[in-house]
Amino acid sequence: MNQPLSSTEENYLKAIFKLCEQTDKPASTNDVALALNTRAASVTDMLKRLAEKSLINYVKYKGVTLTSSGRTIATSLIRKHRLWEVFLTDKLNFGWEEVHEIAEQLEHIKSSELTNRLEAFLNFPKYDPHGDPIPDSDGNFQYRQQVHLADVPLHTEVIIVGVSEHETPFLQYLEKLNLILGAKLVIQESFEYDQSILVSINQSTTQNISAKVAKNIYVQKI
Amino acid sequence: MNQPLSSTEENYLKAIFKLCEQTDKPASTNDVALALNTRAASVTDMLKRLAEKSLINYVKYKGVTLTSSGRTIATSLIRKHRLWEVFLTDKLNFGWEEVHEIAEQLEHIKSSELTNRLEAFLNFPKYDPHGDPIPDSDGNFQYRQQVHLADVPLHTEVIIVGVSEHETPFLQYLEKLNLILGAKLVIQESFEYDQSILVSINQSTTQNISAKVAKNIYVQKI
DNA sequence: TAATATTTTTAGACTAGCCTAAAAATACGT
DNA sequence: ACGTATTTTTAGGCTAGTCTAAAAATATTA
Secondary structure (H helix, E strand, O other): OOOOOOHHHHHHHHHHHHHHHHHOOOEOHHHHHHHHOOOHHHHHHHHHHHHHOOOEEEEOOOEEEEOHHHHHHHHHHHHHHHHHHHHHHHHOOOOOOOHHHHHHHHOOOOOHHHHHHHHHHOOOOOEOOOOOEOOOOOOOOOOOOOEEHHHOOOOOEEEEEEEOOOOHHHHHHHHHOOOOOOOEEEEEEEOOOOOOEEEEEOOOEEEEEOHHHHOOEEEEEO | OOOOOOHHHHHHHHHHHHHHHHHOOOEOHHHHHHHHOOOHHHHHHHHHHHHHOOOEEEEOOOEEEEOHHHHHHHHHHHHHHHHHHHHHHHHOOOOOOOHHHHHHHHOOOOOHHHHHHHHHHOOOOOEOOOOOEOOOOOOOOOOOOOEEHHHOOOOOEEEEEEEOOOOHHHHHHHHHOOOOOOOEEEEEEEOOOOOOEEEEEOOOEEEEEOHHHHOOEEEEEO
């Protein structure tokens, strides 16, 4: 009945979770294929197998959502992924742009005891190095009120709490501009012309930030 | 040419390494099958594929040894396995009998940067929690002069430096008897009848130890 | 050394996971 | 609503890794 899943099966569940989390609608076969960089036909195959194991609700041509046991597994993977990311940055001094790939492997290590002890060792962190919330051992996320930097009114004081894009080049770029988690920002000016904004960083430097970047930074008012 | 290996392939290389290390002779198909809890036919299949990749020297009906690239991979696996075991015991407070299974999974994580940083984080340990040497990043083992407790003459002062059997029940038993790494022993008496021995432990308690146990404990004279 | 026992390999089949190409279902534009 | 475009599924095939059963090679022993 409850035999352990393969890494591949786990990756499908995680992808479906992320797709459904955003839209709250069933994920399409094509969406899943795109997310996992595979073909629609392969996805259909796998969906049948996962439905057989009662991990997803799958209706032909209608898309897929997770069952509660599927969701439990998916959140456990996200929990492990984010805890390992904290370990890699905080204990092994990796940069926030380097940890994703390694955590993709580490998240498949099977031992809930390991996960829980790791969490304790790291002092029960609530967010990963990118500002994403770490679910607790029951799978509950601690969502936080956060807004994209692009949507903040002029002269409001905010701090960076996360990013909505995890690609290495983007993160390296932010690092260069000193736009790291916890940085305090105030929007000084906003340019109609290209939707870029001028922000002060930590009350010292001032930077022009493109609309694209501002849309991928999460901030919180202080 | 140098595509990454599957965990299965890696496990074959590790098994072959361990079999050849002990006897310095080619390992037989049956030995490998036994070590990996699989069938001889499956082993033959895999040996052909590993030979194709120049990771082993395989002669039909004559057994198998590792090539130097095969050995490099095998020692890297052992290095990772033992470093993770140190992490699990020293940082996450697992017992020495609990770490093997988890390390079996962790050893397949691919990132030499991770391995090297982990090693530094752990302060470059030379031995794992069972007393086995941890190879350096070039694959060199720091072998140590060690002898089985069963072969030590009477009244010699020795300390426990390792075990030659890693099964959980055995390790739990040792733990119960306070026979842990670093314990100081002196053999007080040796009984012809069942080859058991009477040892003092850390100059305090005294214990009778069966021949079987004494054969699986490595000690060093002090 | 001939007969027997053991080990190893081959042959053929199975599953998971992936693919391409074609068919079927659904969605869209006029 | 009808034809076209898109999405999804089916059909069939591939590889890695496993298995059992049978054949072939090697080892043992009388």
